[in-house]
Amino acid sequence: MSSCCKKLDNEKDVVATQEARCIIESKVPKKILCSTCGTVSRQVQYKTVYNLIKPELRSFLQEVQYYFCKDAFCKTVYFSNEDVYRFTVNDVTVKVFAKDFSENVPVCYCFGWTRYRIKWEIEETRQSTAAQEIAHEIKAKRCQCELNNPKGECCLGDVNIFVNKLLSET
Numbered sequence: 001m002s003s004c005c006k007k008l009d010n011e012k013d014v015v016a017t018q019e020a021r022c023i024i025e026s027k028v029p030k031k032i033l034c035s036t037c038g039t040v041s042r043q044v045q046y047k048t049v050y051n052l053i054k055p056e057l058r059s060f061l062q063e064v065q066y067y068f069c070k071d072a073f074c075k076t077v078y079f080s081n082e083d084v085y086r087f088t089v090n091d092v093t094v095k096v097f098a099k100d101f102s103e104n105v106p107v108c109y110c111f112g113w114t115r116y117r118i119k120w121e122i123e124e125t126r127q128s129t130a131a132q133e134i135a136h137e138i139k140a141k142r143c144q145c146e147l148n149n150p151k152g153e154c155c156l157g158d159v160n161i162f163v164n165k166l167l168s169e170t
């Protein structure tokens, strides 16, 4: 994928990156199958991959569209349908919620809500303030999901699913 910055017809079609690189989103599929496990995987922004892979691996990063594999048992985290290096769970600096079931893994990467913290609050109080507090922070524009969360998206969906599962078990 070549640089498209000079021919900027429609800003919405372009994702600017930290390094002023960009990709025409509309020219690549929104979702593709993981090249390792076949799970349907969504696009992830370049800046998410850049920020979350180990710094010494940034030289492997190419100007292509990357996708995030959410499969729990697949070691691949970021991959492309082009012939480029595939980043695995060992190549990222955080534990990936979708792929690591430990208690100390963040459900919300921006505000430090780990599985343990959510569980502890529910055990102590039989309720969870996580979603409410996170929503408050989002409203105050203090979240940076595209930089902190490996899937590059807001965590609230995962938080709600996790909280509801625990509440239904208590």
Ligand SMILES: [Zn+2]
Pocket: 034, 035, 036, 037, 038, 039, 069, 070, 071, 074, 075, 076
């Ligand atoms: Zn996969």
